[in-house]
Amino acid sequence: MADIEKDSHHIIRYPKLVMVWVFLLLLTGLTVWVSRLDLGVLHVWGSLAIAVMKAFLVIAFFMHMRYEGRLLRGLLLLTLVTLAIFIGFTFFDLSYR
Amino acid sequence: MDPIIQTTNQAVDPVFKFIIGICILLFIVISTVMLVFTFRYHRSRSPKPTSVADGNIWLEILWTFIPTLLVMAMFYYGWAGYLALRNVPGNALEVTATARMWSWSFSYPNAKTSRKMYVPAGRPILVNLVSQDVIHGFYIPAFRVKRDVVPGMKNHVWFIAPQKGSYDLFCSVYCGTEHSKMLATVEAVSEQEFNDWLNQVESHHEKISGRKLLETLGCLGCHSLDGTAGVGPTFKGLWGSKQIVLTNGKERSVIVDEEYVRRSILDPKADIVKGYQPIMPVNSDLRENEIEELVEFIQEIGGHSK
């Protein structure tokens, strides 16, 4: 069908997966190191940014999202946006109480 | 909207008229058109469809645009009225309304408390809302004001009673068995009468009577003093009587004495009198002398049957 790409059976070679793993470990190290610095609020955002990078790697490579069609990516985005809205809009209440 | 409103009704009622007016109009137009079409194009009069039109971009734009305008107007007026309900006038008299299952009590700046809410007519009243247990709702329909009474949260509401008179106050948020009995009265009186009432101080040394306590704590909502059946057992003839109770699901019989009454007040779930529901709220905020008063009073009215 049109909305799946031919590439859905894409094979990712071992070395690439291991590379991703190495990156993930490096990022884990980085985030632990950053947490030792005295950054105040930036802590939260910094750690989250690193977590997002890790999540991106896992989704793109381990979960093959890079090789999926537009449909799945769109739907994943939809889900994340929905979650962000649920959390974000709650703060219309909390931040202004 | 007029920014300087006299009463809370003036903030709300015009909005009602505006929105409901538009709604009725829309409803009449839509139903009429629909019914006319149904009649005119009924198969008996219109055996074959005379059009195959399946859309019209201009109509779509029209009936997206007009409703948008209408709802935005509704939104705006609704919001403006709401702001008026939120902006407390500076000279408001402060009263604290305390809600518990299932009664109200009102206290005034000079520490006077009352079961009825006395207010001076014509003066803005700021009510601070405090809950002792679950969420309740402070609702005076006559003044169009309502605010939930949430434990741990500082909510408030304000209103003006335009005229002297008594008004109903409801608990609007469902709060358990006697939710619908959790009523109180707002007595709007003249400024003079109000001040007299307020300053008629009950001396602080005087002991708060047991009966008064039963009233303010809301016990009498469930337990009668005259033997009539209620949600909970009556107090009449209770003292010294033998009761079958369920303790941890096991039946046993007890003689009502001080220890039993105390336990029932402080830990109502410990012994449940057979045939009644385990619904009594915990009274963790009672002081020792208050408990003594209660026990004494229950003994007083219940003892004579023995």
Add this chain to the structure above:
Amino acid sequence: MNSSNHPTLPLTSFWNDTGKCGVSAWVFSTDHKRIGLLYLYSVLISFLVAVLIGLLLKIELMAPGRTIMGPVTYNALFTVHGVLMIFLFIIPGFPGVFGNLVMPIQIGASDVAFPRLNLLSWWLYITGALTIVLSLFTGGGPPDTGWTFYVPFSVRTGTNVSLAVIGVFIVGFSSILTGINFVTTIHRLRADGMAWGRLPLFVWSIYATAWIQILATPVLGITLLLVVAERLLGTGLFDPSRGGDPIMFQHLFWIYSHPAVYIMILPGMGIVSEIFPVFARKPIFGYKMIAFSSLAIAGAGSLVWAHHMFTSGISDMAVLVFSFLTFVVAIPSAIKVFNWVSTLYKGSISLEAPMLFALSFIMLFSIGGLTGLVQGAAATNIHIHDTQFVVGHFHYVIFGGAGFAFFSAMHYWLPKFFGRTYSEKPAMISWGLMFAGFNLTYFPMIILGMKGMPRRYYDYLPEFAPLNLISTIGSWILAAGLAIMMINLFMGLLKGRPFGSNPWGGATLEWTTPSPPPTENFDEEPVVTHGPYDFNRAGVP
């Protein structure tokens, strides 16, 4: 094989063409039509129980003071009424019954994408329903919290809330799986030629519904688990004395439960969009706008939850934002209404039972929706929040809207699956009684709310008595109509006239297969050549 349970049906329908007709061939069947009928029966049982409870509620409210029950019973009954109606009837009802029965055929598929998952959904539904029923008779007795389970009351009450909540959780899981199944089905199993622009509008509405089921239901799931944790472990997350915030529970609850009201109404709207063109013999007006507005309602509907909390103490900023968005979500509904009415213009309208229910849907849903606008405006909401006005509003949209659409669909589609049909005259009479009784029951509630009578009130002040009495009498007329309708449908579907493959003259795919359809739905995979409302080519794919 044995034709005893459906005497004269052709041997080629899903009732018997597999040769398996016993009970276990039904409750373990993976055929979407059988599962749809299983849902129909189970959902109707919940409905009838809940509706009888509704009748009892009204009798209690006939006069002030105690009429037939005490407050403890009343509180338990309205809770059970709400829980059964919402979680066991209307939310699983549309997707479970008509989504299952009709949607796969309408897209030209032979079944849903995951037939076994579909069966699991039904079993989960049954498990959840039984758990809820069990909660009524064990532990501290039936829950008395209202269907909203607000903390802290739901944590403090001694009734059997934990078990009931777990039951709802299981039903929610079933709903999620149905949603996943349907989205996948609609994406993957459309027949050749069934382009998105040719999807029947019912399928569009089921698609939008399924997305809400997928994205919103998990939030309810975790919220309910938290209530259980709060009760059993004392986690204190919503307990103010330990820093928790009861308002957060309300946020989480409504993040699901507002979108859920669109789970209830969207399929109903889809059904009306099917019935209007068929009974007016005219293509639907504004196909694209109706399809798009379903998605818009699902999307925008996820952004308005806090309009249930305007008086709760949320910030004024939140009131501003959520009141605004509430009005935005009304616009796509308005678009739909205008397009439906225009479909009638210059048509050739026949007023058979499905059409009568669909026409009254428009009127009742409009009243319900317009009262929704009164509630959405911040100032007016303050006065009518938690009053009978709200009760009036939601019975108009749920019962008058979704419920009447459901009845419409029962008259329109069920004969297709039973191969027999009901008699027209009792159907008309029952419709008339229900329509009149309905308004008599619920319009007084709207007025009562304006006068200030709160909801969930077992007892009320004497000044509210006359309108309550009228409402109670209305509920009896409604009950009479409902009973006639049920009996007529029941008798007709079992013993009535035979029903041909396309008596209504519909142009969607379900009318190209025999009534009842064979297990595989189509003799050969259809190749779709025209749109769903192209009546010149009705009867061929």
Add this chain to the structure above:
Amino acid sequence: MIRKMEKEYAGAKLGIWLFLFTEILLFGGLFLLYATYLSSYPREFAIAGREMHLGFGTANTILLITSSLFAAMSVTAVQQGEIRKVLNLLGATIICAMIFLVNKYFEWSSEIGHGFYPDSPRFSAGPIGEALFFSLYYLTTGLHGFHVLAGVGLLTVVALKVRRGAIHAGDYVLLENSALYWHLVDLIWIFIFPLYYLVL
């Protein structure tokens, strides 16, 4: 026939992703509560956060990332028809998961031993937001642990099927989807780790 299988493959893939979305939102509710309570009680959260064992957290992060790698590799292996390798990799994934759970067990025991658990006397005495942090921590990691357990079960079933030859280079959706589920479990942890062990 080939077309039908292709359709089913794509359908299964879409289906599992939709399921993963629901999982994201399930945990989303807990993250929502975390966000709101962090914003209400930043100081108390910071104090409570310092009681966490960074060592356990980091070890578990590494374990899960590694297990995720094995799971991803097992998909590559099955695609290339290397059945022995698939089994080994799945075994390694499961072992990592088990060690994760054992770690978790010791971590929880140690915390509970120190008096941090819902409704504990220590919290009744302590500052008001601290208990919230730990309640959320237990609920989130508990729910996550439950998912790990489910994942172990799932992967075991898959491994058995691989051995029986029911999953092979021609038909491996089940393996691929189970791996996707496993990655999701990892993903959730990737966020739990900084939120509970690091930012405070």
